[in-house]
Amino acid sequence: MIDVQRLAVLREVARRGSFNQAAQTLHCTPSAVSQQVAALERGLGAPVVERSTRGVTLTDAGRLLVEAADAIAAELADTRQRIDRLTAERTALTIATFASGGRRLLPAALAAFAADHPEVELTVLEAEPEESLPAVREGRADLALAYHLDGPPPSRPGDRSGLDWTPLGADPLRVVLPVRHPAAIRYRDRPEPPHLAELADQRWILGCRKSAGQLAHHAALAGVELRISCTATDYEFAQSLVRGGIGIALIPEIGLAPHPDLVALPLAEPGPRRHLGLALSRRRRGHPARLAEDLAARLAGGVAARLAGGGAGASAARTTAAS
Numbered sequence: 001m002i003d004v005q006r007l008a009v010l011r012e013v014a015r016r017g018s019f020n021q022a023a024q025t026l027h028c029t030p031s032a033v034s035q036q037v038a039a040l041e042r043g044l045g046a047p048v049v050e051r052s053t054r055g056v057t058l059t060d061a062g063r064l065l066v067e068a069a070d071a072i073a074a075e076l077a078d079t080r081q082r083i084d085r086l087t088a089e090r091t092a093l094t095i096a097t098f099a100s101g102g103r104r105l106l107p108a109a110l111a112a113f114a115a116d117h118p119e120v121e122l123t124v125l126e127a128e129p130e131e132s133l134p135a136v137r138e139g140r141a142d143l144a145l146a147y148h149l150d151g152p153p154p155s156r157p158g159d160r161s162g163l164d165w166t167p168l169g170a171d172p173l174r175v176v177l178p179v180r181h182p183a184a185i186r187y188r189d190r191p192e193p194p195h196l197a198e199l200a201d202q203r204w205i206l207g208c209r210k211s212a213g214q215l216a217h218h219a220a221l222a223g224v225e226l227r228i229s230c231t232a233t234d235y236e237f238a239q240s241l242v243r244g245g246i247g248i249a250l251i252p253e254i255g256l257a258p259h260p261d262l263v264a265l266p267l268a269e270p271g272p273r274r275h276l277g278l279a280l281s282r283r284r285r286g287h288p289a290r291l292a293e294d295l296a297a298r299l300a301g302g303v304a305a306r307l308a309g310g311g312a313g314a315s316a317a318r319t320t321a322a323s
Helices: 004-016 017-025 030-044 059-086 098-106 104-117 129-138 182-188 211-222 235-243 286-308 310-323
Strands: 049-052 055-058 091-097 121-125 143-148 164-180 203-206 227-231 248-252 264-267 273-281
Touching: 004 017, 004 059, 017 030, 049 227, 059 227, 091 098, 091 129, 098 104, 098 143, 104 121, 104 264, 104 286, 129 143, 129 164, 129 273, 129 310, 143 286, 164 182, 164 235, 164 286, 182 264, 203 211, 203 235, 211 286, 227 235, 227 248, 235 248, 235 264, 273 286
Parallel strands: 091 121, 091 143, 203 227, 203 248
Antiparallel strands: 049 055, 143 273, 164 248, 164 264, 164 273
16 A cells, blocks of 8 residues: 555655755755655555756656656645535635736636626636646646647647646747837738748747747757847736837737737748647536536637737737837
8 A cells, every 4th residue: 555645745856856855845854754755665566766966856656656646736726615605605616827817718608607697606717837737737726828838739649647637729929029119010911921030030029938949940940040138927017118219028928918019910820839739638627617618619619719819909009010
């Protein structure tokens, strides 16, 4: 029998990368953490970690145990949430969303849902996907509007993520320039969008730290190296820097804030983009789960319509530039 408490200790060691940091989180001594892991290894009959002066890494057996520990923790958290709901006077739903998605895509779906379900108490958490997806998996949120960059989606049928992922569509990244910028004037009347290599001599402002690696990847494909002047954490702030002449920005379409002094241009394919989707827990059941699925369906329909028509911000930005 594998001890669940020892699994929890191993899970924290894996998350922190060392016995010392795990001990700080668990409010015990490093020696106690080491003893718990050693006892787990004795019971299992196999090593679960490899110790070195640089920290702790998991063995193959350790990785399997941590996957199991993640699933157990998520099940317990979900059960706790369901028990809390049994005793609550009102049904509660928690929606996690990233900032630009919450600003542009969420309000209409929430307003329609609230009008049809006034008995439901809605809570919105602002969180990036690396926080919102675990929140759904662990029962701290009922659904998440999230995204992923290049590569596979956060969840696929049959995997052990504990999530059902519904893709909603692509949110392409646009180049935002001052309306009188030479490149904006040059490409205004051209039918084809610019290639990234044609803008390689510009100073770049990134509206999100995570887009730095994505932009570097696309720049490498184009055979150029870009100069990054600023990496911001807010798209409107990044666009204000463009207006100030600091550089040109890379902004997702739904993050565009129309302004008469700016123009947003698409990039020639294959251009960088975010892939939007909705995450629901696979453990959902009962009345709250049906409500979450209802809200997810409304949100999916609204997002699909918005993406199909192009973000409102992008349309307005292009219109402004052409006027």
